[in-house]
Amino acid sequence: MAEDQGALIAPGATTEVYVMARIPYTKPIRSLRFELLAQEEKAAASFLTFTTSGTMHSIQTVENGQPYSVQTVGKRADALERRTIMYEGIDSDIIYSELTLASHEQRRVQAALLKGYFQSADGQIYEADTIQPEVLLQPGAKQSVVFWARVPKGITGEWGLALGTALSGGKLAEPGQEVSGVLGVKKLRVNPVRPSASSSLAQxxxxxxxxxxxxxxxxxxxxxxxxxxxxxxxxxxxxxxxxxxxxxxxxxxxxxxxxxxxxxxxxxxxxxxxxxxxxxxxxxxxxxxxxxxxxxxxxxxxxxxxxxxxxxxxxxxxxxxxxxxxxxxxx
Missing domain, CATH: 2.60.40.3580 (Immunoglobulin-like)
Structure with missing residues (x-):
């Protein structure tokens, strides 16, 4: 994924290119082979081939009370957990996390779309649905981003929320697009609570x-x-x-x-x-x-x-x- 698709590179300049591919999560990776192709007239010719060892890095965990940061230029923002609650059902429960996303850009922008996955204490992973505003975000403004998933009933203990920037077709995802990948994933520790009822109907x-x-x-x-x-x-x-x-x-x-x-x-x-x-x-x-x-x-x-x-x-x-x-x- 190049940040600017089809951009020209000046002599002596450098650029970063992210390569993304879908692989079965159960498949062990011992090595990775990359081949870069150069376009010559109407044909593509091999430009560079290299092999590297395949390593599976564990997801970095964000310290308690610290935000998940979006570092992409033009989308820079911090997402901080506000609270996580549990809706108790008859046959299943719903885990529901509210995050506050604050923009650090100096102009009005479309905030980066976020994608999340919940992980229970026993390692089970549940894909979360995202509820995020589609309106442009003003400088310094905030928006509420919600992640929720239906999970088996009665799961207790600490949960993790693996969070990243959504991708679609090799680019940052836009509202309404299908998410095909996640960039810059980190994990937040969340502790779902079951809110107690108030004895009055004020505030x-x-x-x-x-x-x-x-x-x-x-x-x-x-x-x-x-x-x-x-x-x-x-x-x-x-x-x-x-x-x-x-x-x-x-x-x-x-x-x-x-x-x-x-x-x-x-x-x-x-x-x-x-x-x-x-x-x-x-x-x-x-x-x-x-x-x-x-x-x-x-x-x-x-x-x-x-x-x-x-x-x-x-x-x-x-x-x-x-x-x-x-x-x-x-x-």
Whole structure:
């Protein structure tokens, strides 16, 4: 892979050429033979042939707290792990790493596309999907890059994230291109956590956003089979950063005073504003509500990603009961 395909080399000048080839990872390498060809009119003639010993170098590990650095001119940036979490499923889990990529270029550029592979403590490797913004990155600006993979359930211990710059067709990959190789691979040590749920619904982390329920009310008319709920949700950016839509959904689970659970899924940009404030209204209907003269409801918010969920927080609220004789009575 030459940095500038087809470039001329001045007399006495030098250039670097990277040669990339796919080989089975199980095949031992004892030697490598390279042949360089020179184009003469319409035919290619042998220019230089040499053989070198084949060595398999272990991937360099980045020290804890240090970033993975992209050194390619025009793409220079640092990627630092923000957190790694685990979504627990029934049959499998999802490991999910958030990295912050900061540009070190002096002009607006398309950031280098990154490719990653997770490695468990027992050496098993899982290819990660990458979620990375396609917009140009301003000087000094940051973008959120996510790597995730579905892995067998119950794997514990330290994980590694092998990270590199994506290649396509012998060049640095551009958005939308199929990745055919990875350049400059290094490994980050990551320790997945299972986030604990908050006991309130204020400033919940839903990166890159922060979510708060600023108002939650429920009303019940005497003799009615329906409870009317109004939930106001405020979504703010946690920091100045560019992020791609990762496909997260916000799930509301309402548990009534009878112990019944009711669920509603909110899609960002459709059911809730991101960022922004929106009130979600809906009714719970049950014939047993006719017998109630008060009560409460519990509201739980969950983050859903690829069908798996993490509980963000939960809080209980009193119902407003309106009597037919006195509509101002509260219980």
């Amino acid at each position: 919940l982390e839903w990166y890159p956003y922060s979510i708060s329920v600023t108002k939650a009310s429920g009303s019940l008319q005497e003799g009615s089979p329906s409870i009317l709920l109004n939930i106001t949700i405020d979504v703010k950016w946690m920091e100045s950063i560019t992020a791609a839509d990762a496909g997260h959904k916000l799930v509301m689970v309402v548990k009534d005073s009878l112990g019944q659970a009711h669920e509603r899924t909110l899609v960002p940009g459709t059911d809730i504003q991101v960022p922004g404030t929106r009130t979600v209204s809906f009714e719970l209907t049950d014939e047993q509500y006719k017998k109630l003269r008060g009560g409460w409801f519990n509201l739980t918010l969950l983050d859903e990603f690829q069908g798996e969920r993490i509980t963000l927080g939960s809080q209980s609220y009193n119902l407003t009961f309106r009597s037919i004789q006195d509509p101002n009575v509260e219980w």
